Amino acid sequence: MRSSSSCRCKQEDHSNPRRTGTVLVAFMLIASRHGIDKSVLSLANPWLDFLPSDTAAETARQINDDVERMCAEHEGKLYAFGTLPLSAPAREVVQEVERLASLPHHRGIVMGTSGLGTGVDDPALDPIYAALEKHEQVIFLHPHYGLPTSVYGERASDYGHVLPLALGFPMETTIAVARMLLSGVFDRFPKLSILIAHSGGTLPFLAGRIESCIAHDAHLKKLGRIESRRNVWDVLKNNVYLDAVIYADVGLKAAIDASGADRLMFGMCTPCAQTQCCSTTYIGRHGSPFLPSLKWKRGRMAKRQAELASC
Amino acid sequence: MRSSSSCRCKQEDHSNPRRTGTVLVAFMLIASRHGIDKSVLSLANPWLDFLPSDTAAETARQINDDVERMCAEHEGKLYAFGTLPLSAPAREVVQEVERLASLPHHRGIVMGTSGLGTGVDDPALDPIYAALEKHEQVIFLHPHYGLPTSVYGERASDYGHVLPLALGFPMETTIAVARMLLSGVFDRFPKLSILIAHSGGTLPFLAGRIESCIAHDAHLKKLGRIESRRNVWDVLKNNVYLDAVIYADVGLKAAIDASGADRLMFGMCTPCAQTQCCSTTYIGRHGSPFLPSLKWKRGRMAKRQAELASC
Numbered sequence: 001m002r003s004s005s006s007c008r009c010k011q012e013d014h015s016n017p018r019r020t021g022t023v024l025v026a027f028m029l030i031a032s033r034h035g036i037d038k039s040v041l042s043l044a045n046p047w048l049d050f051l052p053s054d055t056a057a058e059t060a061r062q063i064n065d066d067v068e069r070m071c072a073e074h075e076g077k078l079y080a081f082g083t084l085p086l087s088a089p090a091r092e093v094v095q096e097v098e099r100l101a102s103l104p105h106h107r108g109i110v111m112g113t114s115g116l117g118t119g120v121d122d123p124a125l126d127p128i129y130a131a132l133e134k135h136e137q138v139i140f141l142h143p144h145y146g147l148p149t150s151v152y153g154e155r156a157s158d159y160g161h162v163l164p165l166a167l168g169f170p171m172e173t174t175i176a177v178a179r180m181l182l183s184g185v186f187d188r189f190p191k192l193s194i195l196i197a198h199s200g201g202t203l204p205f206l207a208g209r210i211e212s213c214i215a216h217d218a219h220l221k222k223l224g225r226i227e228s229r230r231n232v233w234d235v236l237k238n239n240v241y242l243d244a245v246i247y248a249d250v251g252l253k254a255a256i257d258a259s260g261a262d263r264l265m266f267g268m269c270t271p272c273a274q275t276q277c278c279s280t281t282y283i284g285r286h287g288s289p290f291l292p293s294l295k296w297k298r299g300r301m302a303k304r305q306a307e308l309a310s311c
Numbered sequence: 312m313r314s315s316s317s318c319r320c321k322q323e324d325h326s327n328p329r330r331t332g333t334v335l336v337a338f339m340l341i342a343s344r345h346g347i348d349k350s351v352l353s354l355a356n357p358w359l360d361f362l363p364s365d366t367a368a369e370t371a372r373q374i375n376d377d378v379e380r381m382c383a384e385h386e387g388k389l390y391a392f393g394t395l396p397l398s399a400p401a402r403e404v405v406q407e408v409e410r411l412a413s414l415p416h417h418r419g420i421v422m423g424t425s426g427l428g429t430g431v432d433d434p435a436l437d438p439i440y441a442a443l444e445k446h447e448q449v450i451f452l453h454p455h456y457g458l459p460t461s462v463y464g465e466r467a468s469d470y471g472h473v474l475p476l477a478l479g480f481p482m483e484t485t486i487a488v489a490r491m492l493l494s495g496v497f498d499r500f501p502k503l504s505i506l507i508a509h510s511g512g513t514l515p516f517l518a519g520r521i522e523s524c525i526a527h528d529a530h531l532k533k534l535g536r537i538e539s540r541r542n543v544w545d546v547l548k549n550n551v552y553l554d555a556v557i558y559a560d561v562g563l564k565a566a567i568d569a570s571g572a573d574r575l576m577f578g579m580c581t582p583c584a585q586t587q588c589c590s591t592t593y594i595g596r597h598g599s600p601f602l603p604s605l606k607w608k609r610g611r612m613a614k615r616q617a618e619l620a621s622c
Contacts, residue, residue: 208559
């Protein structure tokens with residue numbers, strides 16, 4: 001597996017095959033300890049967002065084929081979200097989505113909030129969303145870019161990485177999903193599935209406020225775009241999956257309340273300072289549609305999640 | 312009452328006493344309809360943040376005296392959060408806090424996230440926080456400045472006011488409170504009380520993530536600032552009050568879980584397009600320390616909140 005580091009992960013070189021093997025062994029040990037029998041791997045941020053347009057498609061193919069081989073070597077235990085060449089022309093991205101759909105261990109794609117460069121509400125993404133919907137491939141949406149540093153004020157460096165990591169990531173994610181909702185992505189592609197990192201950013205908590213602000217917006221009303229759309233709760237319960245990377249019962253309960261316990265996943269970043277710190281790996285529970293045979297087993301996190309779901 | 316408009320409120324002139332009287336009558340009718348017997352009024356954003364330094368203190372005194380008279384005319388029904396001259400020197404702000412403490416109907420102050428100009432984590436605010444703590448005056452923290460418009464992307468204007476209103480306000484608020492936490496405000500002033508608008512922005516949902524990011528931050532660890540501080544949950548349960556302006560059960564339950572049902576308030580903006588849309592007026596429940604005699608009565612919102620609290 002090739003994986004760039006993210007969050008609090010130490011900046012290490014994961015392009016070395018021996019190092020990658022070590023990381024995978026470490027991950028499999030952690031998964032085993034937590035009673036996780038099936039996992040979905042994905043490349044960490046910033047994925048291929050930084051690549052020149054003319055090399056992106058070939059690089060994506062190489063990475064996806066590498067990961068496919070790795071999954072095949074651990075048959076029945078490992079699956080993957082593929083990497084897209086988002087700096088390439090949209091038709092090349094669509095081609096890779098079509099190709100990924102034919103790979104037996106791929107179940108979706110991982111994507112940042114910049115889309116093709118101007119955000120996930122870009123109409124130029126429509127052919128890509130259409131292909132993902134057609135092939136029932138999940139979008140795993142993960143943050144990378146954060147918020148402009150000015151919002152943290154002139155004393156931000158006194159606080160280490162806390163403000164961009166604790167707040168920038170989930171806020172970036174929430175803004176991106178709200179832009180998808182407002183641009184009508186889930187109206188045009190009603191069967192599109194999206195797995196949102198970090199328990200949806202702040203979406204479960206702010207869903208009511210977003211819905212209310214849409215329902216009362218004079219501009220949207222004038223355009224007739226209030227009544228004709230699917231509301232935020234409908235999308236949360238039918239299109240959205242959330243991970244459990246929220247670090248507390250309060251947030252986890254809200255995530256379950258917003259999308260339903262059967263749409264929650266366990267997520268973790270490997271290698272990383274904390275087991276449950278980020279989101280490179282996703283494990284389904286209760287049999288999700290993109291991994292129908294997945295079940296939680298004896299893991300502590302799964303137990304706690306089940307307790308909360310039964311509250 | 313002098314009140315500048317905010318959020319979706321129509322931009323109207325509230326400086327006319329007759330107009331102010333009409334607004335107050337409208338508010339008292341709404342309060343009565345919802346079974347609210349006692350309210351705390353405050354000036355809406357942007358308060359006096361825009362005033363020249365040399366006129367701010369006198370303007371604040373005039374407004375606070377006006378509001379004090381208004382409360383006295385509705386004895387037992389109206390109380391107030393005072394307005395501070397935050398563009399004036401800190402000692403003049405402290406003087407107004409001291410003066411407000413002697414006014415019989417004032418119970419705290421309303422403040423934006425800019426503090427004296429560089430944020431609520433500014434050490435120059437310490438004498439003001441000390442005076443507020445000493446006189447048991449609550450800080451009502453409300454957003455105004457939002458996030459830089461660049462974060463909403465190039466299609467933001469297609470979505471009316473939804474993105475800055477639904478997301479900008481709560482994210483601005485959460486960043487501000489996190490900066491207070493990280494700068495040690497609640498360690499230096501352990502009895503300081505703060506009422507956070509819009510159910511804490513996103514604080515109840517992100518509290519676990521903030522706490523985890525602090526607990527694992529290498530920079531803070533090196534400075535010895537992890538073990539010696541009060542944690543986020545301690546502050547949420549002992550210093551923080553939240554309003555119920557979150558528009559959905561999911562968020563309201565998270566707010567109750569984070570701070571406790573006895574620290575939740577009903578809040579509304581008058582005049583405004585929606586009854587429960589913003590936060591000019593705050594109503595305590597279960598007898599809060601700054602309004603010990605306040606009780607919820609028959610209001611629908613209170614009933615729903617009580618149902619959720621008993622879950």
